[in-house]
Amino acid sequence: MHQAIQTNRLSKSYKGFQAVKGISLNINKGEIYGFIGLNGAGKTTTIRMLLGLIRPTHGTCYINEKKVSLKNHSIWRKVGYMVETPYSYPELTVKENLEIYRRLRLISNKNKVSEVMNQLNLTRYAQKKAKDLSLGNAQRLGIAKAILHTPEILILDEPVNGLDPAGIVEIRDLLQDLAFNKGVTILISSHLLDEVAKIATKIGIIHEGELIQEIESTKLNKLLNQRLTIDSQDNKSAASKMSKAGYFSVLNKDGLIETYNKKAILHPDEISRFLVYEGLPPTRLTVEEENLESYFLRIIKGKGEMLQ
Numbered sequence: 149m150h151q152a153i154q155t156n157r158l159s160k161s162y163k164g165f166q167a168v169k170g171i172s173l174n175i176n177k178g179e180i181y182g183f184i185g186l187n188g189a190g191k192t193t194t195i196r197m198l199l200g201l202i203r204p205t206h207g208t209c210y211i212n213e214k215k216v217s218l219k220n221h222s223i224w225r226k227v228g229y230m231v232e233t234p235y236s237y238p239e240l241t242v243k244e245n246l247e248i249y250r251r252l253r254l255i256s257n258k259n260k261v262s263e264v265m266n267q268l269n270l271t272r273y274a275q276k277k278a279k280d281l282s283l284g285n286a287q288r289l290g291i292a293k294a295i296l297h298t299p300e301i302l303i304l305d306e307p308v309n310g311l312d313p314a315g316i317v318e319i320r321d322l323l324q325d326l327a328f329n330k331g332v333t334i335l336i337s338s339h340l341l342d343e344v345a346k347i348a349t350k351i352g353i354i355h356e357g358e359l360i361q362e363i364e365s366t367k368l369n370k371l372l373n374q375r376l377t378i379d380s381q382d383n384k385s386a387a388s389k390m391s392k393a394g395y396f397s398v399l400n401k402d403g404l405i406e407t408y409n410k411k412a413i414l415h416p417d418e419i420s421r422f423l424v425y426e427g428l429p430p431t432r433l434t435v436e437e438e439n440l441e442s443y444f445l446r447i448i449k450g451k452g453e454m455l456q
């Protein structure tokens with residue numbers, strides 16, 4: 149399988165502080181790789197090393213199986229990227245900014261700027277100065293610059309930052325179109341876990357500089373637990389009674405009873421009868437699928453063992 153992006157035991161230390169600890173990524177051509185982690189987990193540092201913007205303390209990176217180094221600058225012709233809040237010339241308009249990029253990237257097709265503005269719903273802001281754009285539109289301009297030269301590999305650090313829900317859907321559709329119809333390989337970092345779960349073909353969880361888990365999106369459902377959530381007149385007493393009866397339960401952050409007990413999930417009717425018998429009839433019982441966000445929190449806090 150052709151590896152579009154690879155990192156080999158990549159590490160970065162800042163004055164003794166290890167921001168990235170031996171990360172090895174293998175991203176196949178055409179894959180959408182979701183790189184997720186909390187603030188400060190090491191996502192941007194990894195991406196910067198991958199792009200040759202900072203030098204790793206240890207380890208190597210490969211783009212299209214070629215080593216990232218000062219000598220190998222031809223590899224960047226096939227790569228589009230956006231890292232953190234993108235910089236644009238503030239006094240120039242959206243169209244002028246893209247026009248400069250078109251020339252820098254030696255793109256001969258003069259229609260490319262309007263094509264890309266169209267793709268990113270920027271046409272109506274074509275004459276607006278970059279400094280007057282909203283954060284979401286500045287982000288759109290950053291993505292427009294990243295895809296202007298029709299790259300084979302797209303590396304986007306937090307691309308949906310500042311976008312409203314409709315904007316997030318637009319970018320999701322655009323990225324899926326690029327990956328599935330045009331074979332573009334995409335690495336996207338984000339702290340919006342459920343957004344990443346919707347588009348990624350593979351997910352990498354980074355925590356405190358370490359890649360702690362990689363999941364194929366087709367296998368994600370098998371890992372997500374179901375839980376039974378219950379509301380009653382007195383959740384504290386009800387949770388305690390349930391736990392004593394063998395259905396280990398806790399109160400969640402909304403004060404509702406939550407249990408991952410398999411028997412309770414399969415037979416909520418039994419739980420209902422039990423609580424009625426105990427004089428604490430439930431007012432609501434819901435079986436819910438865990439989302440990527442709660443899975444992620446469970447993994448990083450080791451909460452999983454606690455709730456088995």
Ligand SMILES: Nc1ncnc2c1ncn2[C@@H]1O[C@H](COP(=O)(O)OP(=O)(O)OP(=O)(O)O)[C@@H](O)[C@H]1O
Pocket residue numbers: 162167185186187188189190191192193194339
């Ligand atoms: N130049 C630097 N000097 C010292 N420490 C740094 C430097 N750059 C990053 N760090 C530290 O390295 C760690 C990883 O930072 P990084 O920006 O890669 O995280 P991140 O996962 O991208 O977080 P965020 O989602 O907040 O952007 C953080 O603790 C950060 O403070």
